[in-house]
Amino acid sequence: MKTKIRAIITGATGMVGERVMYECLQHPDVEAVLVINRKPCGVVHPKLKEVVHRDFFNLSDIESELSGYNACYFCLGVSSVGMKADEYFRLTYTLTMHVAETLSKLNPEMTFCYISGAGTDSNEKGNGWASVKGKTENDLMKLSFKQVFAFRPGFIKPIKGLSHTHSYYKYINWMFPIGRALYPTGFCTLQELALAMINVTNRGYSKKVVDGKDIILLAKAQ
Numbered sequence: 001m002k003t004k005i006r007a008i009i010t011g012a013t014g015m016v017g018e019r020v021m022y023e024c025l026q027h028p029d030v031e032a033v034l035v036i037n038r039k040p041c042g043v044v045h046p047k048l049k050e051v052v053h054r055d056f057f058n059l060s061d062i063e064s065e066l067s068g069y070n071a072c073y074f075c076l077g078v079s080s081v082g083m084k085a086d087e088y089f090r091l092t093y094t095l096t097m098h099v100a101e102t103l104s105k106l107n108p109e110m111t112f113c114y115i116s117g118a119g120t121d122s123n124e125k126g127n128g129w130a131s132v133k134g135k136t137e138n139d140l141m142k143l144s145f146k147q148v149f150a151f152r153p154g155f156i157k158p159i160k161g162l163s164h165t166h167s168y169y170k171y172i173n174w175m176f177p178i179g180r181a182l183y184p185t186g187f188c189t190l191q192e193l194a195l196a197m198i199n200v201t202n203r204g205y206s207k208k209v210v211d212g213k214d215i216i217l218l219a220k221a222q
Contacts, residue, residue, distance in 0.1 A: 002202050004031040006069045010056075010076040010099065012041045016115055016156065016190065017075030021048075023194035024073075029202060034069060036062070056095050059102050067106045070146075071201045074099070074114045080129035088129065093136045104143040111201045112145045115193075118154035118212065141208060149200055151210045153188050188212045192219035 007024055011017030012035040024030040025045045034049045035041055041050060053062050056076070074096065080088045096114070103110060116137055121130040124138065137150040196210065196218035203221055207214060 002029055003070065005029050005071050005198065005201055006032040006034075007071040007073055007201075008034045008036065008066065008069045008103065009073045010036050011115075012043075012075070013037050013039060014075060014077075016193065017073075019190040020073050020075055020194040020197060023191065023198065027195075027198055029198060032069075034065070057098055059099065063102065063106065066103060069103075069107050070110050072100075072103055072107075072110055072112045073197050074112065077115060080132075085127060089132055092129070092132050093139075096136050097139060100140055100143055100145075104145050108144050109146045112140060112143070112148045113197045113200065114140055114148070114150050116150045116152050118152050120150070120152055122209070137209070147204060147208075149197075149205065149208055149210050151193065151197065151215065152212070153193055153215060154212050156188060156190055156193060188215045188219075192216055195219040 005024075005027075007030060009017055009021050009024065012021045017035075018041070021033060021035055021041070021043070024033045025043075025047050031047065032049070033045075033047050034051065036051050036053055036056075038052070038054045038056075040052055043050075051062050051065050053059070059066070076095070078088065078091045100112060103112070114137065116133050119130050120133040120137060122134045122138065124131045124134045140148050140150070192215055196215040199218050199221040200210070205214070205218065210218070
């Protein structure tokens with residue numbers, strides 16, 4: 001018997017988080033969604049509750065709002081382009097771990113799904129973004145959640161009609177059908193990514209690091 005999903009979503013004002021929120025609101029297995037944003041997402045839905053909170057390094061003021069959930073879809077992230085290494089580490093590793101540590105104490109039966117990225121280095125070698133993501137994945141796996149999954153999509157095809165699609169996608173979307181045919185591991189849609197996260201919550205998966213091919217498979221799970 002499936003357990004109804006009560007999900008916390010971060011990054012709902014970004015491209016990935018927006019679609020994950022949308023799919024959760026439409027999905028019959030999801031009964032409640034809490035989004036934590038630095039600014040309002042502008043969405044109203046019977047399943048949706050929003051907490052606007054600017055400081056993700058200090059959640060003490062909103063801890064009372066964070067209990068009673070069995071999933072977290074962590075879609076909050078920044079690009080390393082043009083960013084100093086220590087600031088990228090702070091916004092990628094330190095912030096993520098602080099939120100996750102708080103949630104693991106409040107919701108030990110939670111499934112935590114972390115949006116990482118293709119090319120992440122699990123061995124944590126080097127000083128680039130791939131090592132920071134790898135360390136984040138590895139340390140998330142050590143927390144006392146029911147289960148943790150690191151999602152590593154490559155090229156993600158956006159969905160028309162969403163508000164937060166990156167502008168450069170309109171110039172590169174033509175690549176998707178070619179890339180999907182030649183290298184499916186590196187190409188998935190936003191809808192597939194969102195559905196994979198929902199499905200893995202109730203069904204689990206044999207791999208903790210979920211690449212593009214796994215995402216496509218999980219999205220089709222019935």
